[in-house]
Amino acid sequence: MRSWLLLLPALPLLAADPTWREVQPILERRCVQCHQKGEVAPMPFTSYAEARPFAKAIRQAVAVTQSMPPWHAAKGSHPFRNDRSLTPSEIATLTSWADSGAHDGQSARPSAAANGTSEWKLGRPDRTVKVPGFAVPATGQLNYSFLIVPLGLKEDTWIRAAEFRIDQRGAVHHINAFVRPPGSSYLAEFPKNEIFSPTVAQRAKRHASERVFDRRQLVLGYEPGYEPMPWLADGAKLISAGSDLVLEMHFNPNGKPVTDFSEFGLYFAPAPPKHRILAIDTLRDLDFQIPPQAPGFISNATMTMERPVRLLSIQPHMHVRGKSMKVQAIYPDGRTETLIDVPRYDFNWQTTYVLATPIDLPKGTRLESTAGFDNSPNNRHNPDPAAVVKWGDQTTDEMHIAFLELVIEATGDPEKLFKTVPKMVAAPPAR
Ligand code: HEC
Known part of the structure; x- marks a missing residue:
């Protein structure tokens, strides 16, 4: 016994x-x-x-x-x-x-099918846009490339999902798909249906009086590790009549030359939804100045909701000096809640964190984003510790944005979401 x-x-x-x-x-x-x-x-x-x-x-x-x-x-x-x-x-x-020796055992079964690039995960899209072949060289660094495609939509159209089918996964750093409403000044001087590579100043050019949401809206972003996901059963994104689709593409040479033919698909909603899903980039700080050598510079951004919304996802965005980001909600009853905490930010992984269950943010909720930057020589990604670093598009400049996806009433005016209308990014002087 x-x-x-x-x-x-x-x-x-x-x-x-x-x-x-x-x-x-x-x-x-x-x-x-x-x-x-x-x-x-x-x-x-x-x-x-x-x-x-x-x-x-x-x-x-x-x-x-x-x-x-x-x-x-x-x-x-x-x-x-x-x-x-x-x-x-x-x-x-x-x-x-x-x-213990990494044994096989007697267990080998054929490995499950890999991603396979031939199938749309969410089914056959109602509308697709295809990159017409972009030649990525074996080595070097590439500027962002853009493709503008008119969608030809005669009326306002709701989409229930969108999906990327990436062709050269090893060479695509990221792709963002935006809709550009008619009248927008975003990349207005560039041709349609061909790939071009504008300067940073050209990308920032805008009408002085343009409203934030009249310029462009993000539909979907692709980054490595991306998995297609439908949004919500009763929420959709709005594409207004006459809009163009704009693909912002960043290719990363990967040792051998390839030509990319990635595709983007849109799925139309069968009926107008009760709720609208809106991607915003207005929880950001445009005015920071990081001193030379500073190891722990802090930038704060804040935004107060004037309407009740639900939060779907958060994507912290900084550049190579970005070190940490934390986004908190301060509710009208005084309660503070951490929505996301990224203690060791890595510029190479622009992850969108999708909440398992959306969070309700009542009217009067204040969102606060705290970003930490390391401009010291100890940051091995720092291109120049002697520089005073401000907001800018280049990776040698910095950004502090917490991209959010919000659910709002389908008929709500996005501009009315905020207590104070968010500041626009100022266009840099033309170069
Ligand atoms: C979202 C994409 C992604 C996922 C998921 C992923 N990896 Fe990786 N992995 C990479 C990339 C890209 C590299 C190349 C090095 C780099 O860029 O960090 C890498 C490199 C590695 C390396 C080389 C050593 C190193 O640290 O760079 C190992 C080992 C590794 N991965 C193991 C794993 C294991 C085990 C998992 C799952 C538990 C995993 N990876 C999940 C993208 C991924």
Whole structure:
């Protein structure tokens, strides 16, 4: 009896020597969207043979440096729908797999189908726009490229979803799809249906009296790790009659020359929705000045809601000196809540954090964003610690924006959302 009891503690240890059978589903869930052929990550993990040589590196990346999977929101704020971080037990499995010899076991099954670029995940779109072939060289740095395509919509149109089907995933740093309403001054001097690369000053040119939402609105952004997701059952984005679609594309040379034919699809809503989903970029600070060498400069942005809204997602945006960002809601009853906390911001990962359940922000809620910047030589991404750094479009300038997606009444005027109409980004002097 006694000796039988003594055997018990050994059982969990036996179970703790995982093989590929336990490891494969974790990699499929959390890693292979990027770690597969043609994707952003340099090495695929879609089979035992591919992953085995990296067992130690995987252990290092998930348990020691925690650089993988890339996910920068601190635990403890709201849960996110697209959270790709590992649970402690997943980390333990990957670690003990590496430590116990990274065995195959007798478990190999064919690896699950990879992303595959041939199918639209959300079904066949009602309208598509295709990049007409952009030649990405093997090396070098490219400016942002743009493509303007008239949508030819005769009336205001609601879209229930949008999707990117990225062609050269290894060479696309990001693509943003905007709608440009008729009369907008955004890139007004440029031709349609051909790719061009404007200067920063040309991109910023605007009419002095233009309203924020009459210039352009974000429909959807693509960044590596992107997974197509419908918005909400009863919410849609509005594209007004006569609008153009503008693709802002940033390609990243990736060692071999490729030509990109990415596509963007729009899904029309069957009926006008009760709610409108609106992407805004007005929780931002335009007036900061980061002194030379400053290791911990803080910039604050604030915005008070004049109407009740629901918050769907947050995307912190800074450039290479960006170090941290925290967005908080201060409710009318005085309660403060942290909406997102990114303690170690990484410019290479422009993640949109989608809330698992949207958050109601009553009228009078104040949103506050606090951004930290490191302009010291200790920041290895800092191009020039001697510079005074201000707001600007170049990665050597800085930005402080918390992009938000809000749900508002379908008939509401977006300009009336704010107590004070947000300041516009001033156009830099023409160069
Ligand atoms: C959103 C895309 C993405 C996801 C998801 C992802 N990786 Fe990566 N991974 C990359 C990229 C890109 C690199 C290349 C290095 C870099 O740019 O950071 C990389 C590099 C690595 C490396 C090389 C060492 C290092 O730290 O750079 C390892 C090991 C690794 N990933 C393991 C994993 C594992 C294990 C997972 C899942 C638990 C995972 N990655 C999930 C994109 C991803």
